[in-house]
Amino acid sequence: MIAQPEASHFVNGAYLEDAEGPQIDVIYPADGRSVATLHGATPDVVERALRTAQAALPAWRAMTGTERGRILRRAADIIRDRNRALSELETLDTGKPLQETLVADAASGADALEYFGGLAGTLTGEHIPLGGDFAYTIREPLGVCVGIGAWNYPTQIACWKAAPALACGNVMIFKPSEQTPLGALKLAAILTEAGLPRGVFNVVQGRGDVGAALVTDPRVNKVSLTGSVPTGRKVYAAAAAGMKHVTMELGGKSPLIIFDDADLDDAVSAAINGNFYSSGQICSNGTRVFVHRAIKEAFLQRLADRVSNAVIGDPMDEATNFGPMVSEAQTAIVLGYIAKGQAEGARLVTGGTRLDRPGCFIAPTVFADVTDGMTIAREEIFGPVLSVLDFDDEADVIARANATDFGLAGAVFTRDLTRAHRVVAALEAGTCWINTYNLTPVEMPFGGVKASGVGRENAKAAVDHYTQLKTVYVGMGPVDAPF
Numbered sequence: 353m354i355a356q357p358e359a360s361h362f363v364n365g366a367y368l369e370d371a372e373g374p375q376i377d378v379i380y381p382a383d384g385r386s387v388a389t390l391h392g393a394t395p396d397v398v399e400r401a402l403r404t405a406q407a408a409l410p411a412w413r414a415m416t417g418t419e420r421g422r423i424l425r426r427a428a429d430i431i432r433d434r435n436r437a438l439s440e441l442e443t444l445d446t447g448k449p450l451q452e453t454l455v456a457d458a459a460s461g462a463d464a465l466e467y468f469g470g471l472a473g474t475l476t477g478e479h480i481p482l483g484g485d486f487a488y489t490i491r492e493p494l495g496v497c498v499g500i501g502a503w504n505y506p507t508q509i510a511c512w513k514a515a516p517a518l519a520c521g522n523v524m525i526f527k528p529s530e531q532t533p534l535g536a537l538k539l540a541a542i543l544t545e546a547g548l549p550r551g552v553f554n555v556v557q558g559r560g561d562v563g564a565a566l567v568t569d570p571r572v573n574k575v576s577l578t579g580s581v582p583t584g585r586k587v588y589a590a591a592a593a594g595m596k597h598v599t600m601e602l603g604g605k606s607p608l609i610i611f612d613d614a615d616l617d618d619a620v621s622a623a624i625n626g627n628f629y630s631s632g633q634i635c636s637n638g639t640r641v642f643v644h645r646a647i648k649e650a651f652l653q654r655l656a657d658r659v660s661n662a663v664i665g666d667p668m669d670e671a672t673n674f675g676p677m678v679s680e681a682q683t684a685i686v687l688g689y690i691a692k693g694q695a696e697g698a699r700l701v702t703g704g705t706r707l708d709r710p711g712c713f714i715a716p717t718v719f720a721d722v723t724d725g726m727t728i729a730r731e732e733i734f735g736p737v738l739s740v741l742d743f744d745d746e747a748d749v750i751a752r753a754n755a756t757d758f759g760l761a762g763a764v765f766t767r768d769l770t771r772a773h774r775v776v777a778a779l780e781a782g783t784c785w786i787n788t789y790n791l792t793p794v795e796m797p798f799g800g801v802k803a804s805g806v807g808r809e810n811a812k813a814a815v816d817h818y819t820q821l822k823t824v825y826v827g828m829g830p831v832d833a834p835f
């Protein structure tokens with residue numbers, strides 16, 4: 353299983369290599385084997401990407417939205433045609449089971465390209481009547497955008513950033529996480545095949561230093577980061593120094609609140625989806641599962657039964673529905689949190705151990721009797737660790753759910769219609785669900801509040817984050833002056 357790309361970077365419509373850059377080994381976390389060797393970008397590669405992007409901007413922004421959109425929609429079709437190969441690559445890149453990558457990664461990327469491809473021709477300013485005079489607005493692209501991705505959804509993140517940016521007439525330089533560099537290169541090649549002009553979408557590899565070089569360059573007008581809160585703070589500050597636009601999609605510690613009238617099986621399904629999909633490496637996961645005390649033991653029993661049915665193993669086997677962590681480093685972080693949970697007195701219901709097999713496998717882990725002050729209830733773990741906290745009272749659980757710096761997502765399970773809406777209205781979170789969890793279709797804005805982020809991805813809302821308005825006042829009569 354080798355996934356070696358033609359070269360490390362994709363700049364000016366073609367693969368580009370510069371072996372002077374630091375070596376990046378792409379490790380398949382299911383067995384620890386190296387599946388590709390790349391090089392991080394040298395300053396020369398970064399410079400070439402910036403120059404080529406800047407040069408490509410005038411012609412790309414001058415095209416009609418319909419023309420731009422057609423290219424994006426063509427790319428969506430190519431991605432769908434090659435979904436299996438792209439999904440296998442995503443599995444090698446991340447370790448996520450093929451059962452997931454076949455439906456969740458390239459497929460959601462294609463959705464974004466199709467959606468924003470369709471939207472591109474509809475982007476307009478507005479006409480503002482002012483008596484005889486009038487004003488109008490022109491919706492302009494921002495210019496050169498930098499996208500920086502995390503390692504959990506490399507292809508989806510690249511598409512969620514590229515599709516709206518390009519639809520709005522911007523050009524982009526994308527830097528994937530150095531742990532998962534492969535998917536974005538394929539996206540660049542497919543966009544080129546679909547007719548994207550050279551230089552409109554470029555991929556450069558590297559660690560944080562390459563990201564930092566891009567973010568601080570004065571030619572860059574916008575930065576969109578998906579990553580952790582600490583990295584977000586650094587990147588936001590660097591972008592602010594240059595007065596650049598930002599979108600920050602950062603981490604979370606989201607509450608999933610289950611009332612005693614909820615459909616128990618649905619609530620258990622949501623807790624599983626919101627904690628164990630992608631082995632828990634999802635920013636919006638509902639990792640604080642608040643369960644009403646009256647149903648807590650029944651919930652835990654069903655949850656433990658269902659978790660014991662997880663098919664853990666070779667991610668390339670389509671029967672597998674639970675795979676490894678992305679890396680040894682992330683495995684160590686998650687095991688550290690599990691140890692802290694036990695040391696601080698949480699009750700381990702199931703899991704809690706590294707599996708005795710090659711690869712970065714941690715058993716799906718459930719803790720009960722978790723209290724608000726415990727480390728596992730406060731910090732983002734980014735692994736398959738579900739914490740159950742008890743509650744009795746609606747007002748109390750809302751206050752506890754909000755008692756965090758994070759504000760990415762939240763959910764409520766109840767059959768009481770008014771309570772459902774009352775609770776989500778009170779949650780300090782950017783994205784909420786009622787009686788379901790973690791569904792993020794492209795038609796719906798996605799993003800966080802508080803430390804979890806700034807701006808929104810997807811939906812029409814993303815257009816506001818990849819364009820700016822020029823206002824034009826048109827005088828139709830004589831010009832009055834005081835003297």
Ligand code: NDP
Binds near residue numbers: 530560582604635732
């Ligand atoms: P990191 O924050 O470590 O890294 C994110 C990206 O930023 C990587 O490409 C990284 O490069 C790059 N980077 C690091 N330092 C800098 C810098 N100073 N300037 C510019 N770029 C920099 O996140 P992870 O990759 O570890 O991803 C996990 C995190 O992402 C979790 O906290 C999770 O919550 C969050 N996330 C948020 C999502 C959301 O939409 N809200 C979705 C998915 C994940 P490199 O990795 O090469 O060092």
